Amino acid sequence: MSLERFINQQTSAWMSGTGPDSDVVLSTRIRLARNLENVLFSTILSLEKAKDVVTQVHEAVSDQLALELLKMEDLSPLQKRVLVEKHLISPFLSETSLYGAALISDKEDVSVMVNEEDHLRIQCLASGLQLKETLDKANQIDDVIEEKVQYAFDEKIGYLTACPTNVGTGLRASVMIHLPGLVLTRQMNRIIPAINQLGLVVRGIYGEGSEALGNIFQISNQLTLGKSEEDIINDLDSVVHELMAREQSARDALKQTSPIQLEDRIFRSFGTLSNSRVIETSEAFQCLSDVRLGIDLGYITHISKSILNELMVLTQPGFLQQYAGGPLRAEDRDIRRAALIRERLELDETN
Amino acid sequence: MICQECHERPAVLHFTKTVNGKMTEVYLCEHCANEKGEHLFSGHPAFSLNNLLGGLFNPDPQFSANPSFHEQEVHCENCHMTFKQFLQSSKFGCAHCYETFESKLTPLLKRLHGGNTIHHGKIPARMGGQLHLQKELQQLREKLQEMVTSEQFEQAANIRDQIRALEKKLLNEGGVQ
Ligand SMILES: [Zn+2]
Ligand SMILES: [Zn+2]
Numbered sequence: 001m002s003l004e005r006f007i008n009q010q011t012s013a014w015m016s017g018t019g020p021d022s023d024v025v026l027s028t029r030i031r032l033a034r035n036l037e038n039v040l041f042s043t044i045l046s047l048e049k050a051k052d053v054v055t056q057v058h059e060a061v062s063d064q065l066a067l068e069l070l071k072m073e074d075l076s077p078l079q080k081r082v083l084v085e086k087h088l089i090s091p092f093l094s095e096t097s098l099y100g101a102a103l104i105s106d107k108e109d110v111s112v113m114v115n116e117e118d119h120l121r122i123q124c125l126a127s128g129l130q131l132k133e134t135l136d137k138a139n140q141i142d143d144v145i146e147e148k149v150q151y152a153f154d155e156k157i158g159y160l161t162a163c164p165t166n167v168g169t170g171l172r173a174s175v176m177i178h179l180p181g182l183v184l185t186r187q188m189n190r191i192i193p194a195i196n197q198l199g200l201v202v203r204g205i206y207g208e209g210s211e212a213l214g215n216i217f218q219i220s221n222q223l224t225l226g227k228s229e230e231d232i233i234n235d236l237d238s239v240v241h242e243l244m245a246r247e248q249s250a251r252d253a254l255k256q257t258s259p260i261q262l263e264d265r266i267f268r269s270f271g272t273l274s275n276s277r278v279i280e281t282s283e284a285f286q287c288l289s290d291v292r293l294g295i296d297l298g299y300i301t302h303i304s305k306s307i308l309n310e311l312m313v314l315t316q317p318g319f320l321q322q323y324a325g326g327p328l329r330a331e332d333r334d335i336r337r338a339a340l341i342r343e344r345l346e347l348d349e350t351n
Numbered sequence: 352m353i354c355q356e357c358h359e360r361p362a363v364l365h366f367t368k369t370v371n372g373k374m375t376e377v378y379l380c381e382h383c384a385n386e387k388g389e390h391l392f393s394g395h396p397a398f399s400l401n402n403l404l405g406g407l408f409n410p411d412p413q414f415s416a417n418p419s420f421h422e423q424e425v426h427c428e429n430c431h432m433t434f435k436q437f438l439q440s441s442k443f444g445c446a447h448c449y450e451t452f453e454s455k456l457t458p459l460l461k462r463l464h465g466g467n468t469i470h471h472g473k474i475p476a477r478m479g480g481q482l483h484l485q486k487e488l489q490q491l492r493e494k495l496q497e498m499v500t501s502e503q504f505e506q507a508a509n510i511r512d513q514i515r516a517l518e519k520k521l522l523n524e525g526g527v528q
């Protein structure tokens with residue numbers, strides 16, 4: 001296994017689109033924030049001490065877990081960008097961290113970030129809705145590391161983190177969810193504030209501000225203190241189930257009230273993706289969302305479901321440039337993106 | 352070590368920052384650190400929590416009306432961070448900061464975490480069995496209260512038995528409740 005492998009391996013396990021409830025839920029992510037006792041937090045740590053932290057964590061995991069150590073200083077900006085696009089490292093680790101590193105599993109479903117905002121960010125990714133399983137996995141890794149290091153922990157307020165928004169459990173559980181039905185029926189504006197009131201955060205994960213490219217939203221817990229890890233994921237899980245049910249009824253309603261318009265929209269988007277020679281990210285994402293909806297509703301049968309998950313990662317700037325073997329101007333990226341999408345669709349059609 | 356900014360006062364703050372990929376060691380006194388604080392501690396540009404935390408504290412008259420307040424402000428003995436610096440960056444410098452700023456932090460935690468100030472989740476195995484048992488006991492007591500309130504007396508009796516067993520176990524291991 002090597003760095004090239006992580007960069008070149010195009011799809012990670014969490015993108016496979018095969019997990020439970022993957023009609024609507026694309027992926028699940030669990031993150032645990034941890035810090036070592038008696039070491040300044042990474043944000044103000046000296047370089048020497050930051051290196052120590054990486055060594056300590058690497059030693060703590062190396063006996064028991066097959067994780068590859070990638071140091072940010074050894075990576076080119078483009079390589080880091082690809083890892084960010086694959087959700088294996090955070091933009092903060094890539095850009096801002098002092099002596100940041102990541103320990104990544106072969107299947108790319110585990111990434112332990114070191115010297116992010118906290119000394120440790122244990123992150124596990126899974127396809128579909130798998131909050132319980134993914135939390136269990138993160139806890140196992142946490143236990144392995146904890147056998148070798150002493151965490152900063154307070155009996156009253158739990159795991160101590162650089163930012164008090166993470167204190168307590170240090171747990172951020174997120175679900176990436178595809179909600180074209182709720183967007184098309186204009187319900188998201190009402191739903192988002194209601195979810196916020198439950199102590200959860202909803203945001204578009206691609207695109208700026210409130211715009212959600214490809215109708216993909218991320219829902220995560222905001223509160224980390226006062227509830228157990230199990231309660232946090234159960235609360236999130238029940239909201240996600242509620243959203244899934246509403247999305248399903250929105251799709252049913254669309255199919256009932258305007259079937260031909262829906263079918264037209266889906267096949268127009270399919271036509272755009274199959275024939276474009278130049279395509280921007282926002283248009284590509286919108287069309288991919290429509291095509292994925294078409295697959296879920298049975299209009300399109302010869303394309304695999306993972307197309308949305310895969311292409312939304314593979315058509316991002318870092319990946320396109322990696323694929324091209326060097327930097328590309330924006331207009332060249334749009335040409336490459338169109339070519340890559342056509343290639344991917346043809347691959348499915350010939351199979 | 353003398354502050355590299357004013358060359359007068361002793362440096363209380365030491366950190367490393369990266370400028371154009373080069374690491375620079377910085378030594379500042381508290382006064383100069385406060386003045387420079389804003390750009391030194393603003394970690395990630397996309398991070399908007401700064402404003403959130405600042406906003407939470409703005410109504411506090413201590414901060415807006417009384418400038419001398421900052422000079423008397425306590426700082427963390429371990430990492431030298433002051434509460435003002437924390438508000439600017441929204442990040443503490445070390446675990447000890449939580450103790451140092453406890454009184455100011457409690458209302459902030461309540462606002463951030465829906466009124467909660469007590470951890471109910473995972474405990475590191477190293478913290479020992481005592482703490483685990485005590486947490487378990489605490490949760491059972493809460494559950495008992497719930498059962499009694501909702502008049503589910505059979506379950507309540509069950510839980511009471513579990514509590515007694517746990518209390519005994521704690522006593523035998525010499526723990527305090
Ligand atoms: Zn000075
Ligand atoms: Zn401190």
